[in-house]
Amino acid sequence: MSATPHPHPEDGPIAKTPRRSKRRIATEEKLIQAVGALLREGGVDALGVNAVDREAGVDKVLIYRYFDGLEGLLTRYSESVDFWPSIDEILGPDREVLADPDPQRVAGRIMANYARAIRSRPVTVQLLAWECNERNALTIAVEDVRERWATQLNEEMLRAGLPLTPQFGVLAALFTSAIHYLAIRSRSIQRFGGVDVGSDAGWDAMIETMERAFGAFYPPDTPSSPS
């Protein structure tokens, strides 16, 4: 009682001692990891303040003290995880995919790599699904990242001298959409429109079809390669 606070009226330098850290960092990490865990197992509606602290084993009040609420925690989480594949993962470390002279094959490979990258990230798929119904710190973050990512990818392709027609872009957007949708749906259904979305074979067939479809937009001076 009678604990009169006592900010000295005269401390020279600003922000002298940050007065934080040690255990706190560990606790913050626990919270962030808990978000990932819930996102992985539970799903989307399981992610609440109470659920997160339960998972992390810490008190929920810390979520408010450290992150100023769930939104802040989600933002922090979004910065700490690689939702999105790197450009390297799509084009190869040395952009070897772009080295192929056949633009149709290039497009096919990009789609194949993209589909594989998405499918191998359950949390990303979860987020893509969440995006369909809600809009919060996490979905906004993933939107941001994706936009910058797409721009960067586009630049790389332009730099490589790939003949990018507007229709090429539209078709790529359509196939990207399809990949997102089928990755989402494949978690709860096995087939969609006769295609086996639960097996690699089904996805291989889709990729093959995509590649061939790209052929409709390039003059056939390069004969269709054998599959």
Added chain:
Amino acid sequence: MSATPHPHPEDGPIAKTPRRSKRRIATEEKLIQAVGALLREGGVDALGVNAVDREAGVDKVLIYRYFDGLEGLLTRYSESVDFWPSIDEILGPDREVLADPDPQRVAGRIMANYARAIRSRPVTVQLLAWECNERNALTIAVEDVRERWATQLNEEMLRAGLPLTPQFGVLAALFTSAIHYLAIRSRSIQRFGGVDVGSDAGWDAMIETMERAFGAFYPPDTPSSPS
């Protein structure tokens, strides 16, 4: 008032006096309509027992008495609404779309009609979005209807002698997926991958691209039509 319907107590067949009706039917209708209204305005998580009765202006206990809970009410609702476009809406009342000799154009028209049909049904789009995250009476119902619908459409196309290769089916599934995804996302974003998913012009461009892509799967005896 006092318009006693007066079912004679002795008419041959069974089901003497069902002992129900009148106001009840009206109340049931109110509940069902309330589900639609909530689905239309609110969204997905707004749909609970309390919200429904509030919207309908009746007591929630009736949901349990009449429909045995929310699930039952959703099932009833799903039977009372045309989530899905009719085959006529896609192929034309006289299957005129199938009459076109150019299979590429047929495919394009089907996709165009399908996209328009989906986009004009906000509740269906809402349900498609819901499907991405949950599984309940409504989403199962819509899944069922869609499956039967796809089968029927396929039969119609076969009957019309359309050359349906396996790859055609895969490409159709991909474009259908893309339409679903972009219809869902267009509620909260304006552009996707450079395509304007919020305007008819954007969708027209997509349809055009789809039609042209189908051309990659048919021998080019029909020269590509001018855009």
Added chain:
DNA sequence: CAAAAAAGTCACCATGCGGTGACTTTTTCC
């Protein structure tokens, strides 16, 4: 008209949620 069954109303419960204030323990710094 009167009795029975249905339709509709009201009050209530347990539970889980997001969020906050006040407390105790640990760490930091002089």
Added chain:
DNA sequence: GGAAAAAGTCACCGCATGGTGACTTTTTTG
């Protein structure tokens, strides 16, 4: 060592939810 600030704990609030029992009103039936 000792004081202050931080980290961490505990109990609590208001609110909305899904769900149920008991009541009153209306309608149907004899």
